[in-house]
Amino acid sequence: MNNTDRLRRIFAEALNIKIETVIDSLEYNSIPEWDSVAHMSLVAAIDDGFDIMLETDDVIDMSSFAKAKEILGKYDVEF
Amino acid sequence: MLNGKYALITGANRGIGKAIVEIFARNKCNIIANSRTGGSLENLGSELKDQYRIKFHPLYFDVSDSDQVKESFKELIKITKDLDIVVNNAGVLVNNLLGMVSKKTINDVFSVNAFAAIYVMQYASRLMIKNQKGSIINISSIVGVAGNAGQVVYSGSKSALLGITRSAAKELAAYNIRVNSIAPGFIDTDMIKSLSPEKYKERFDSIKMKRLGTPEDVANCALFLASDLSSYITGQVIGVDGGMLI
Numbered sequence: 001m002n003n004t005d006r007l008r009r010i011f012a013e014a015l016n017i018k019i020e021t022v023i024d025s026l027e028y029n030s031i032p033e034w035d036s037v038a039h040m041s042l043v044a045a046i047d048d049g050f051d052i053m054l055e056t057d058d059v060i061d062m063s064s065f066a067k068a069k070e071i072l073g074k075y076d077v078e079f
Numbered sequence: 080m081l082n083g084k085y086a087l088i089t090g091a092n093r094g095i096g097k098a099i100v101e102i103f104a105r106n107k108c109n110i111i112a113n114s115r116t117g118g119s120l121e122n123l124g125s126e127l128k129d130q131y132r133i134k135f136h137p138l139y140f141d142v143s144d145s146d147q148v149k150e151s152f153k154e155l156i157k158i159t160k161d162l163d164i165v166v167n168n169a170g171v172l173v174n175n176l177l178g179m180v181s182k183k184t185i186n187d188v189f190s191v192n193a194f195a196a197i198y199v200m201q202y203a204s205r206l207m208i209k210n211q212k213g214s215i216i217n218i219s220s221i222v223g224v225a226g227n228a229g230q231v232v233y234s235g236s237k238s239a240l241l242g243i244t245r246s247a248a249k250e251l252a253a254y255n256i257r258v259n260s261i262a263p264g265f266i267d268t269d270m271i272k273s274l275s276p277e278k279y280k281e282r283f284d285s286i287k288m289k290r291l292g293t294p295e296d297v298a299n300c301a302l303f304l305a306s307d308l309s310s311y312i313t314g315q316v317i318g319v320d321g322g323m324l325i
Contacts, residue, residue, distance in 0.1 A: 037253060044208040048160065053153050056201060 003050075004079050007072070010049045011065060014042040024066035050077050080306045081108035085134075085159045087203065088112055089142050089195070090169030092119040094268035095218060098294030099166055099301045101127065106302060109134040111155060111162075113169065115141050142169045142195035143187075152202040162206040164305045167196040167240075168218040172270045174229050185232055192236035196243055200258075204251055213256040216304045217244045218297070221264045221318060225325045237262075241316055248314030257313035259304045264320025266292040287322030296321075 001009075011026070012019040015033045028034055034042070043059050046052075046068070052075045054062075062068050069079045086103050090096040091112035100112055104127040112120045112135065120137035128135045136158050140147040155162070171191045173184055196217050207213030222230050223237025241260055248258035265271065265282050274282070283291070300319045303309050 040205065040208055041254075044205045047156075047205055048209050051156075053149075053156055053202065053205075055149060 002079075003072075003077055004069070006049060007046070007065075007068065007079075010045045011042065011068075014038065014045040022065055024064070024069075026065040028063045046072070050075065052077075080106040080302060080308075081164070083107065083109070084163035084305075085109045085111060085161055086164035086166065086305065087138075087155065087162060087199070088166040088168060089199065090114065092116060092123070094270065095263065095266065095294045095297045096166070096168040097123065098298035099168060102295065102298040102302050103164075103305065104131045104133050104135070106306075107131060107133060108164070108305075109136075109159075111136045111138055111158060113138050113140060113142065113151070115139065115169075142167075142199065143190035145194075145198045148195070148198040148202065155202075156206070160206060161210060162203055162213065163210075164214050164216070165199060165203045166216045166218065166301055166305070167199055169195060170218065170220075170237075172273075173233055174273075175232060176229050177231055180232055188232045189236045189239065192233070193239035193243060196240055200243075200247055204247075204254075204256060207251075207256045208254045211255050213251075213254075214305050214309070215247065215251075215256065215258040216301050217241075217258070217260045218301075219244070219260045219262045219316065221262050221320050221323060221325055224262050224316065224318065227325055244316070245314050252313055257304075257309070259309070259313060260316045261297060261300050261304070262316050262318045262320065263297045264292055264318065264323035264325075266294060266297060266319075268294060282323075285324050286320070287324070290321060292319060292321055 008022040011022040017033050058071045086108050091100045092114040114120050117139045124135040138151050140151040173188050217240050219240045220237040222234035226234050244260040297319050
């Protein structure tokens with residue numbers, strides 16, 4: 001599984017949404033499932049899934065699936 | 080009671096923090112102990128590892144420095160990702176009458192006594208969210224509950240910690256993470272040695288049980304809050320003060 005698929009799966013599981021709906025344009029607060037509470041579950045799942053600890057500024061900036069990929073690039077996760 | 084769990088305890092090299100480390104270790108809890116002073120936890124760690132067959136990891140960082148907290152959590156996840164318990168114990172005591180309080184004092188005291196707990200909880204809660212369980216214990220003070228003359232800054236910072244505790248408890252309850260606070264009274268630690276004999280007597284005389292509290296009295300309460308015995312308790316402040324009136 002490549003890292004994009006891995007991240008999509010993490011999003012789908014953490015937000016409890018269908019994996020098909022996890023696309024680059026998926027944005028924070030654009031669906032009921034991705035609210036502030038779910039955001040922290042998502043962050044915890046990303047930390048665990050990629051064995052990193054996202055910095056607080058990155059947690060705040062993670063406003064879309066595309067942005068999440070961009071941020072993970074800073075942690076040497078390649079897409 | 081805490082068999083195989085992992086606890087991060089800040090300010091662990093002396094006083095209440097050290098007592099919490101010892102009582103948790105006695106209850107078979109693995110310890111990640113924090114102190115600002117490099118090397119100050121090595122002897123304690125060796126003793127506890129030998130005596131109780133637990134894992135003991137010192138982590139030296141300044142809790143009031145958010146960058147150091149962040150870097151330390153990167154180290155912590157190499158030790159374990161299953162952080163079960165956090166005790167935000169590190170604190171500083173400063174007595175200043177109004178009119179003699181510098182801006183630096185306010186910043187320094189609030190940084191250690193209140194802001195640090197937020198820094199630590201931000202990272203710790205993410206590990207706990209993943210596991211859908213955890214207990215966070217914030218060590219406040221009786222003066223955080225009741226206030227005290229000459230301690231506007233100290234009591235303000237400890238009151239802030241109570242607000243932080245109650246809000247974090249509400250925020251994290253959905254993840255089965257409990258957040259509680261302990262408000263110790265007059266406890267026999269280095270912190271009270273700076274008091275004048277008159278102040279000491281005044282404080283002592285206000286304790287209904289007519290004895291000083293011990294660090295172990297506070298640590299026993301922390302053990303209760305860390306364990307499953309308190310599994311339905313969150314957002315609470317427990318006084319450990321022998322009926323002290325202030």
